[in-house]
Amino acid sequence: MIQCKRVYDAANEDDGYRILVDRLWPRGIKKSDLAFDEWCKTLAPSNTLRKAFHSETIDFTSFSQAYQQELAQHEDEGQRLAELAKNQTVTLIYAAKNTEQNHALVLADWLRRR
Template sequence: MIRCKRVYDEAAQDDGYRVLVDRLWPRGVKKTDLRYDEWAKTLAPSTELRKAFHGEAIDFVEFSKCYREELKEAGGAAQALAKRAQKETVTLLYGAKNTEQNHALVLADFLRRLEN
């Protein structure tokens, strides 16, 4: 099972394996305060893609399409996380304010498709 959760939300017992999927450390969070098992920077969107989306040069649909292409190149890291999610709950942690349109949701969907 794959879940998504903001880093600012409290950790829960049922979060399972917690993976930070942002390229940059989240603002206002001390490294000693965040409970996480892995920081998967390689699965985060590229700096260029992130800036284009947050700068509104591209919309979420285009961002998602481009990000999926980047994830295809991530190979082993994505495969390993998808495999882990078949055995236990994996919670993808992200810092974005928007809980309905963010890279963690795209990544979760991508990983779920790898599971099948």
């Protein structure tokens, strides 16, 4: 099972294996204070794409399509995480404020299709 959660929300046992999926470290959190098992920068959106989305140069639909094209370049890493999720809960943690339109949700859907 793959789920998504904000990095600022408290960790709990139901989270299983926690993967930080942001390219940048979340603001206001010390590395020693964050409960996470892995930081996967490889599957985070490129800086160019991230900046375009956050500056509203592109909408979420365009961002999602472009991000999936970027993800296609990392099939091996995606397959690794998808296999991990077959045996345990995997929680993708992210710093974005918007819980309904963010890269972690796009990534989770992409991983579920692996």
